[in-house]
Amino acid sequence: MSETGNSAAVELSAWQRDWLRDVDAYAIRHPGETETVERFRDFMRRHADAAARELAQGHLTGAAWLVSGDGARVLLTHHRKLQRWLQLGGHADGDTDLVAVALREAEEESGLRDLAIEREIFDLDRHWIPDHRDVPGHWHYDLRYVVRCCSGEQFAVSEESLALAWRDIAAMVGSADYDESLQRMARKWLARGLR
Numbered sequence: 001m002s003e004t005g006n007s008a009a010v011e012l013s014a015w016q017r018d019w020l021r022d023v024d025a026y027a028i029r030h031p032g033e034t035e036t037v038e039r040f041r042d043f044m045r046r047h048a049d050a051a052a053r054e055l056a057q058g059h060l061t062g063a064a065w066l067v068s069g070d071g072a073r074v075l076l077t078h079h080r081k082l083q084r085w086l087q088l089g090g091h092a093d094g095d096t097d098l099v100a101v102a103l104r105e106a107e108e109e110s111g112l113r114d115l116a117i118e119r120e121i122f123d124l125d126r127h128w129i130p131d132h133r134d135v136p137g138h139w140h141y142d143l144r145y146v147v148r149c150c151s152g153e154q155f156a157v158s159e160e161s162l163a164l165a166w167r168d169i170a171a172m173v174g175s176a177d178y179d180e181s182l183q184r185m186a187r188k189w190l191a192r193g194l195r
Contacts (some may be wrong), residue, residue, distance in 0.1 A: 015051075016044055022120070022121055036126060053091045061140045064087060066115070067189070068153060069147065074185075078128030078163040085167075089109075098116060102144070109158050112153070114178045115151055116147070123185050124141075144185065160173050169186050
């Protein structure tokens with residue numbers, strides 16, 4: 001039986017094949033994240049429209065682990081709707097190039113322009129978004145990419161944020177101020193030894 005629950009072979013779109021290739025490469029780099037990887041694979045195989053916000057049960061999102069030029073700090077947003085410190089990022093709105101989505105979101109949410117993005121997935125995270133106004137609760141399948149600030153670090157707070165702040169990455173690990181997702185990315189970044 002196929003992953004869709006029937007015996008018919010499912011024809012994947014070109015972007016589904018690209019997504020799955022990138023997720024497979026991520027799985028090799030992070031063998032301890034099998035459950036998360038399988039959730040992403042299943043979701044991506046079942047939904048050619050996975051990047052569309054209109055997909056009610058959930059959708060792909062693109063996010064940026066936006067690090068300072070020296071690699072010691074990350075720019076976080078105090079998210080207006082979710083009332084938590086998070087990485088920058090947001091909806092793909094149908095754009096199947098999640099790398100471009102992550103870079104666009106980093107620029108829009110920070111006001112920074114001289115940014116460079118790594119094309120390989122840095123982190124995968126599936127998290128629940130609660131009901132908000134007329135939008136029912138749903139899953140975000142978040143593909144996260146490293147984005148480097150290449151020059152000035154003076155940001156501008158967008159209307160999606162209550163605040164932005166550069167935070168020391170090493171100090172995030174073990175801190176109750178940050179959820180497990182942010183701490184996991186901090187550990188991954190520090191393990192790379194890039195400063």
